[in-house]
Amino acid sequence: MKPRHDIYATVTDQIVAAIEAGAGNWRMPWHHSGAPVMRPTSVAGRRYSGINRLVLWATADACGYASGTWATYQQWQTSGAQVRKGQVGTHVILWKKVERGDAAAHVGADGEGKARFFARSFVVFNRDQVDGAEDAPEKDVAPVSTSIGDALAFLEGVGVLVEYGLHDAYYRADLDKVFMPERMAFDHDLDLVSTLAHEVTQVDM
Structure with missing residues (x-):
């Protein structure tokens, strides 16, 4: 009989392997081409978490x-792509989550159903591992919240010019200007x- 797959051991092994490989270089709070990798999503656009x-x-x-898009073998096939051999x-x-009262829920000593959580493991492949994947359409950028907008307005109004669109953040005294990456470069x-x-x-001053 084939032994049951240990989800926790598999995930733990993946994390340990990454730690043993080294922490790598410190990352700036903004990212360049690697930004999507830091925000992994499914091919359907759902963001992975935890x-x-x-x-x-x-x-x-x-x-x-270089891609932050992942999907199961079947999901890639459904989207018209094929995982490479x-x-x-x-x-x-x-x-x-199995809700309280569900037939599969755990029944306590009082005879009432209690909610339980079950973990299921899935194998996913990165977009860089498949052929024929189409580029996902760009999504609209969420509006800036009031508090963030007020903070940016204050900082941009202290008397120094701020220019966005650069790859790095820095202040040039000879131009008396602050250069910043675009908003989308930040997590x-x-x-x-x-x-x-x-x-700033x-x-x-």
């Missing part, structure tokens, strides 16, 4: 994948604000 995000980060870094997939976990808007605040403090 331990799955960590596992997919580690795998993408170890294998040198010999490619090795990555295990991710899906937690499913979070708060990273954008903190980076801009840091550069370099200005000799």
Whole structure:
């Protein structure tokens, strides 16, 4: 009889392997071409989270994948793509909740059903491991929140010019100007604000 697959051991092994490979270089709060890798999503556009995000980060870094899109073998086929022969997939976990009262729910001593969680393992492949995958359409950028907008307006109004669109963040004293990457280069808007605040403090008012 084939032994049952140990989901936890598999995921743990993947994380340990990434740790043993080294932490790598410190990353700036903004990213260049590697930004999608830091925000792994399914081919349907659903963003991976929790331990799955960590596992997919580690795998993408170890294998040198430039894409942040992942899907199962069947999902790639459905989308018209084909996983290349010999490619090795990555295990991710899906937690499913069995609601109270469900026939499959655990029954307690009082005879009432109690909700339980079941972990299921799926093997996914990165877009760089398949042929025929189409580029996903670009999504609209979420509007900036009021608090973030107010913070940016304050920092941009302290008396120094700010130019966006560069690959790095820095202040040039000879031009008296702060240069910043675009908003989409940051994982979070708060990273954008903190980076801009840091550069503005370099200005000799």
